[in-house]
Amino acid sequence: MHQGEAFDVAVIGGGPAGATAANDLARRGLSVLLLDKAGRIKPCGGAIPPKLVDDFGIPDHLLCARIRGARIVSPKNRSVDMPIDGGYVGMVDRDVFDEWLRARAAANGAERVSGTFERLEHGEDGLATIHYRAKGSTPDAPSRTVRARAVIGADGANSAVARQCVPGAERVPFVFAYHEIIRTPAAGSASYDPLRCDVYYNGALSPDFYSWIFPHGPTMSVGTGTARKGFPLKGAVQELRALTGLDGTETIRREGAPIPLKPLKRWDDGRSVLLAGDAAGVVAPASGEGIYYAMLGGRFAADAVEEFCRTGDSRALATARRRFMRLHGPVFWILGIMQRYWYGSDERRERFVSICRDRDVQTLTWDAYMNKELVKARPLAHVRIFFKNLAHLTGIVPA
Incomplete structure (x- = not known):
């Protein structure tokens, strides 16, 4: 890769969100740079639902x-x-899983580079200049640069892209x-x-x-x-x-x-930068589940950036967050309430575990997890759960 080379899209961060976005965009024929810190493994339980396996083409050998x-x-x-x-x-295993996702993106045409993002500048020609430090470079070596029409910041919870480009990112x-x-x-x-x-x-x-x-x-x-x-x-x-x-x-x-544990209120800078994954705050409250939501956010980011590159209309970037929150905003809201209340004391935790004995609760919990949507097909079960929760909240039933 040449210094200052231009790409359609630069993806900063090669976790599930960034690797998915890079793969989707490269498969559609856009020129993509995937910049990632090599060797870092995120602490993660590593759980993924069958829907992720099906939707994102994950082979059995990775399980x-x-x-x-x-x-x-x-x-x-x-x-x-x-x-x-x-x-x-x-x-x-995140070390194996994440690397497989990055390798798939490269096999489909994305150019991989190992390095650390430093800063981003917008040029008068409409391209963003990304400064990064290549892996293995000496401390006194100058930064390297690439240019891109659009940038996807998928560089984790402490995203440097988000802090520099998206207002409010530091308050998550x-x-x-x-x-x-x-x-x-x-x-x-x-x-x-x-x-x-x-x-x-x-x-x-x-x-x-x-x-x-x-x-x-x-x-x-x-x-x-x-x-x-x-x-x-x-x-x-x-x-x-x-x-x-x-x-x-x-x-x-x-x-x-x-x-x-809370999606940012804004994922784009209104110009050419869009966030995805942990950088956008898409980890589910209460459960801490993030891999599926990161990959879906990466896919929605790829769709939005492709539209932006095609039309030049920066309003396309905001569609990624709108699509995600329309699908999963209600779930995140409910899980946030659950975490704030049920995890508030050991007495409440005892009651929460007692509620988990209920077969309606168990069935709907697993259905929602595996299918990634609020289950609406069993209204009577929801009614029963409501009254059982009410009984536990009021102390009518013992913990």
Whole structure:
């Protein structure tokens, strides 16, 4: 690649959102640069729904496990099993999964570059100049540049593109997540099931979110998250590992990062820059699920940028957020209310886990997760859940 070379689109960040956008655009014949920090792995449980597998053409070999249910554990160590009837949750290793997405984009025509975004400038010719530092360059080496008609900022929760280009991006709330990838112990040596995700709602492990143990075949993700600054995340994970008999297993790596839990009110700069993925804040509250929403946001960003490149009308950029919020805004709103209320105290967490015993709740939860939409086909079940929630909220039924 030549210094100052021009592309139709520069995608900053090669996670699920950026790699998906780059792949879609390259397949449609646009010239695409994919700039990514090589080697970084995001802390993530790695869960993906069947809808993602189908919609984005994910091959079976990337699934390191197919989960058939979840176990929800309360502060008093009471547990509820939530089996999945007729479906599954796929588990992926982010280092393998993300790299496969980037490689697919390159195979379809995107040009990959390893480096760190530094700044962006708009030229009088309508092109943006992107300054970046190439991987492996010396500290005194000059920045390199490329130019592009449009830029997709998919560079994570602390997006430098968002902070520079989109007003309000610095005010998004975060959960700070930390996990440890450990070797899966021998069968019977610890409390786990290779086909089950374990989720812990316990204020000692997370004061406002949850902790998890997610099996990945030969490895496991053990983690926790919180928005409370100063909370000892590493200590909480060590406590969880000790509680479940996983403290003696080999630790392969440790990772931590902020995770946004509220979509930004604006994703574009009104000129030629559009955000996607964590940079746009599209991680679901309460659950922390982000891979599916990142990839869908990347696809919508690609559609909007293609329209912008075709017409030159910057108003096309705003369609990405409108489409996403029309589909998933109600779900994010409901999950946000759930997180603020049910995760507010251990007493409420106990009641929340009790609600999860209900088969209507379990069925609708899994249907919504696997199909990625609010389930409207069972109105009587929704009515029953409403009154059961009301009973728990008022204390009519015991936790």
